[in-house]
Amino acid sequence: MKRKRVFILVPSVLLAILIVALFLIPRSIRNFFYPTAKPMPPVVNISMAEILKKLEVLMQDKAPAVLAELQTGLSDSEISALESKSGVQLPDDMKALYHWRNGSGNRNPMLCGPIPGHRFLPLNEALGLNSVITNQLAGASGVQRAAFEVFAGHAKSWIPLFDDGAGDGYFFDPKRKASEGAVFYHFAEDASYVFFPSIKNLIAGTVKCYEQDAFAWKTNGNATGLTQDFERSQKIWQEFGSDNTQ
Numbered sequence: 001m002k003r004k005r006v007f008i009l010v011p012s013v014l015l016a017i018l019i020v021a022l023f024l025i026p027r028s029i030r031n032f033f034y035p036t037a038k039p040m041p042p043v044v045n046i047s048m049a050e051i052l053k054k055l056e057v058l059m060q061d062k063a064p065a066v067l068a069e070l071q072t073g074l075s076d077s078e079i080s081a082l083e084s085k086s087g088v089q090l091p092d093d094m095k096a097l098y099h100w101r102n103g104s105g106n107r108n109p110m111l112c113g114p115i116p117g118h119r120f121l122p123l124n125e126a127l128g129l130n131s132v133i134t135n136q137l138a139g140a141s142g143v144q145r146a147a148f149e150v151f152a153g154h155a156k157s158w159i160p161l162f163d164d165g166a167g168d169g170y171f172f173d174p175k176r177k178a179s180e181g182a183v184f185y186h187f188a189e190d191a192s193y194v195f196f197p198s199i200k201n202l203i204a205g206t207v208k209c210y211e212q213d214a215f216a217w218k219t220n221g222n223a224t225g226l227t228q229d230f231e232r233s234q235k236i237w238q239e240f241g242s243d244n245t246q
Contacts, residue, residue, distance in 0.1 A: 033154065033191060034154040034155070035193065035244050036176075036180045036181055037179075037180055037181025037184070037193075037195035037197075037242055037244075038195070038242045038243075038244065039242060040181070040195055040196065040197040040201075040241060040242040041197065041201070041239065041240060041241070041242065042197065043197050043198040043200060043201060044198070044200050044201055044204045044240070046200070046204065048092075048093045048096040048097070048199070048200050048203070049096060051200060051203050051204050051207060052096065052097070052100045052203065054207050055114060055203060055206060055207050055210070056100075058207060058210040058211065059113070059114055059210065062210055062215075062216065062217055063113060063114070063210075063215070063217050063226050065111060065217075065225075066111055066112070066113035066114060066217075066225075066226050067113075067114075069104050069105065069106040069111050069112060069113075070101040070102075070103070070104050070113075070114075070120065071101060071102040071103055071104065071105055071122060072101070072102060073098060073099045073100050073101050073102055074098050074099060074102050074123060075099075076095075076099075079095055079098060079099070079123065082123055082124055082127055083127075085127070086127040086128070088127060088159065088174050089174065090172075090174075091172075091178075091199065093198060093199040093200050094161075094172060094199050097161075097199060097203065098123045101120070102122050102123055103119070103120045103121045103122035103123065103125070103126070104119055104120045104121075104122075105122070106119075107119060107165075108225070109164075109165070109225075110223060110224070110225020110226055110227070111225055111226070113215075113226050114206055114210075114215075114226075115162045115170070115206060115209075115215070115228075116215055116225075116226040116227055116228040117164055117228060118162035118163060118164050118169050118170065119162065119163050119164075119165065120161070120162055121160055121161065121162070121163055126159050126160055126161065127159060157173050157174060157175040158171040158172070158173050159171060159172045159173070159174065161199075161202075167188055168186060168187045168188055168189075169185070169186070170183075170184070170185050170186075170202060171183070171184055171185075171186060172199065178197055178198060179197070181193070181195030181196070181242075183195070183196040183197075183198065183199050183201070183202055184196060184241075185237070185241075191244075192243065192244060193243060193244045194237050194238075194241045194242070194243045194244075195241055195242050195243070195244070196240060196241040197241075201240040201241060202240070202241070204240055205236055205237055205239065205240035205241070208236050208239070208240075209228075209232070209233050209236050212232060212236065213229070213232070214228065214229045214232035214233040214236055215227070215228055215229075215233070216229070
């Protein structure tokens, strides 16, 4: 009887270990590819309206062609309609951003600012990208869907604010708390992040980039447009956010 119990117990233990592993491994992979924010600086002590006013003045002075490409802001009712359609509740500071301007209709990376190389997406496009991913997954195999869930499923809820056209950029995740890093920059190639405690910090950092010429209007070869000094801008972002390598 004792031997039978041992033989029965061993497979049971192995099964339990396998179940735990299947539960923990995807979670650990997800935590690697999408970590929570390390301690972040405080939320800037200035209203979003004031920050956006400063940004507009600076863009009018330093990048008027980029400012001219930004679309007219949305009304409260238009934002509410898009929230209802998408099922996403936007924070007030994000609503203020889209009250100011509704993204850019231009796809030229040097003219679609206000962050160089990143298109400011109109709200209907930003909120509609989740459905694009869902539609793509509908035609995938079971193995492909499972792999996506493990390695990239965390990104399904991300709302792109400023997109570089290659899947990287600045995002808002409505499924995360602000303290966890709901607003962030992500570069997939090296799995790097910069987390911001608020959209206000992201836009305030953008303002400082203009003030210190980390963002500047320049001619690069035959192309003229908004450019970025990456060394300067990286230092500025670290004042307003926290990167996952610190």
